[in-house]
Amino acid sequence: MFDRxxxxxxxxxxxxxxxxxxxxxxxxxxxxxxQAADKHGFHVHYALKxxxxxxxxxxxxxxxFGADCVSGNEVKKAIEIGFRPNDIVFAGVGKSDxxxxxxxxHDIFAFNVESIAELTVINTLAAAQGIKARVALRINPNVDAxxxxxxxxxxxxxxxxxxxxxxxEAVETLGQSEHLELIGIHFHIGSQITDLNVFKSLCVKVNExxxxxxERGFRLQVLNVGGGLGVDYHQPDLHPIPDFxxxxxxxxDFLERKPGQEVHFELGRALVSQCGSLISRVLxxxxxxxxxxxxxxxxxxxxxxxxxxxxYHQIEKLDGDAGAQGDAEQLRYDxxxxxxxxxxxxxxxxxxPKCERGDLIAIRTAGAYGEVMASRYNxxxxxxxxxxxxxxxxxx
Ligand SMILES: *Cc1c(COP(=O)(O)O)cnc(C)c1O
Numbered sequence: 001m002f003d004r005x006x007x008x009x010x011x012x013x014x015x016x017x018x019x020x021x022x023x024x025x026x027x028x029x030x031x032x033x034x035q036a037a038d039k040h041g042f043h044v045h046y047a048l049k050x051x052x053x054x055x056x057x058x059x060x061x062x063x064x065f066g067a068d069c070v071s072g073n074e075v076k077k078a079i080e081i082g083f084r085p086n087d088i089v090f091a092g093v094g095k096s097d098x099x100x101x102x103x104x105x106h107d108i109f110a111f112n113v114e115s116i117a118e119l120t121v122i123n124t125l126a127a128a129q130g131i132k133a134r135v136a137l138r139i140n141p142n143v144d145a146x147x148x149x150x151x152x153x154x155x156x157x158x159x160x161x162x163x164x165x166x167x168x169e170a171v172e173t174l175g176q177s178e179h180l181e182l183i184g185i186h187f188h189i190g191s192q193i194t195d196l197n198v199f200k201s202l203c204v205k206v207n208e209x210x211x212x213x214x215e216r217g218f219r220l221q222v223l224n225v226g227g228g229l230g231v232d233y234h235q236p237d238l239h240p241i242p243d244f245x246x247x248x249x250x251x252x253d254f255l256e257r258k259p260g261q262e263v264h265f266e267l268g269r270a271l272v273s274q275c276g277s278l279i280s281r282v283l284x285x286x287x288x289x290x291x292x293x294x295x296x297x298x299x300x301x302x303x304x305x306x307x308x309x310x311x312y313h314q315i316e317k318l319d320g321d322a323g324a325q326g327d328a329e330q331l332r333y334d335x336x337x338x339x340x341x342x343x344x345x346x347x348x349x350x351x352x353p354k355c356e357r358g359d360l361i362a363i364r365t366a367g368a369y370g371e372v373m374a375s376r377y378n379x380x381x382x383x384x385x386x387x388x389x390x391x392x393x394x395x396x
Contacts, residue, residue: 002237002277002364003388008319010386011360016281017298018384019371023059025388026275026367029241030063033271036244040252040263045089047227047268048074050368055387056272057081066109068227068266072099079106089224089266091138091186093159100125110134112186112224114161119173119180126179136184136224137162137170141205145190145228146198148309154189154202161187164209171216182218184264185209188226191269196250199225203254214258222262225251229270233312236364242270269368276367278303279318279386282359283338292333294355299337300344301380303366304373307343317352318360328353335361339378 007020037044045066048057052074058081061067066087067078072095078088090103091112100122103111113119113135126133140161143154153160162170174182189202206223213220229247232239247270251263280298287293305311315335331354337344346363355361371383 002240004318006388007279007362008360011279011318014386015384016279016360017296017302018279018386019302019366020277020279020362020386020388021053021056021367022275022277022388023055023390025240026056026059026272027063029271029275030060030065032241033244033267034063034065036248037265040248042248042251042263042265044265044267045087046271047266048078049372050268051272051276051370051372052077053371053385054081056275056367060271065271066264068268072096072102075099075103075106075108085109089136089186089264091188091266097121097125101129104129104131104133107131110136110183110222112136112138114138116162116166116170116173119170119177123177123179132179132181134181134183135174136186136222137167137182138186138188139164139167139209141187141189141202141209143189143198143201143205145193146195147190147192147228147230148311150309151191152189153191154187167209167212171218182220184220184222184224184262185213186222186224186226188266189228191228192230193228194230196246199228199247199250200254203251207254207256210256210258210261220258220261222264223255223257224264224266225255227266227268227270229267231270231273231365231368233273233365234314236274236314240274244270271368273365273368276365276370278363278366278370280361280363282355282357282361284357285333285355292331294333294335294350294352294361296335296337296346296361298346298363299339299378299380300341301337301339301375301377302383303346303363303370304375305366305369306346307341308373313346313366314364315347315350315352316362316364317355318362330354339380 045068047068067083070092088108138161280296284295300307335346
């Protein structure tokens with residue numbers, strides 16, 4: 001797990017900020033997810049956008065997951081890493097002609113189509129290549145994911161998917177599109193969902209729609225219910241591996257599969273969040289009348305989630321008296337980065353052992369939507385990495 005001693009040693013000669021990845025924890029997480037999914041015969045595609053670090057992608061591919069992509073470059077990357085085209089799906093509200101053409105060239109498993117206009121475009125481009133494209137309709141089920149508004153995607157007010165009142169027209173378009181083959185329906189209602197009841201509500205909607213298509217003579221091969229399973233940002237050491245068993249059980253219990261139907265998932269965050277930490281050093285401690293500021297060498301350019309989503313990350317002091325709870329004097333700090341923005345703040349009023357210049361700070365649960373969102377704003381350095389030793393017997 002999160003071995004502080006080993007990490008401090010490894011980091012002592014390293015420049016910071018640096019992303020630290022615990023590959024052993026990643027492997028354990030992948031094994032747990034795979035096992036829980038296999039029990040029900042479910043297929044899991046990993047959502048590349050959560051983290052497309054190549055070491056991580058290789059482990060995920062080797063563990064037997066497919067790939068869920070949201071851009072042409074992600075499709076390309078998935079193929080470079082060795083994901084089989086037949087295990088790759090491609091979603092996104094704004095696929096460009098070039099991205100569609102390239103994905104058709106690779107003969108990926110399916111396009112998750114987000115509008116009627118996109119159906120027409122894919123049909124035309126597939127016709128030009130003289131092939132048939134496999135498509136799933138991404139349907140907006142109007143289910144509230146009970147999560148932050150910026151990562152809610154399945155409500156009528158969101159830009160994603162085809163609205164239920166447009167399904168008649170979508171089916172009509174499919175009927176006129178000789179170069180499209182409908183293989184299934186697709187949903188993805190949001191991210192960091194921690195209330196499993198949300199997924200029950202999703203199952204109810206999926207069942208209704210599955211019947212709707214069945215009544216119209218469509219034999220859907222795939223029900224793709226997307227991703228969104230949340231992780232524990234508040235207690236990463238208590239819950240290093242999400243409860244995949246309970247998650248998949250909800251779908252096993254509430255989804256009504258027709259004979260031969262496959263169930264597909266697209267997990268991102270749940271697979272990679274806890275294996276990553278952003279490690280930083282304290283540059284300055286600035287004591288004010290109202291506030292104590294801890295100014296780190298990491299900023300929103302390395303981890304944007306707090307600035308973008310007001311996201312919470314556990315912040316720890318790694319060395320010195322950290323963890324020893326003992327007599328160390330505790331202080332409240334606003335933990336901030338060096339970037340010229342007031343939103344460049346990792347946490348307010350964070351209780352930490354008294355810190356000084358040079359102390360090591362870990363920002364936990366940063367494996368998903370962390371380094372992938374990094375920017376060069378302020379002409380910052382490229383991201384640096386440190387990996388735990390590779391799990392025994394696993395080839396990356
Ligand atoms: C982002 C995304 C996912 C993964 O979401 P997580 O919350 O990271 O599990 C799955 N499917 C689609 C279509 C996505 O855009």
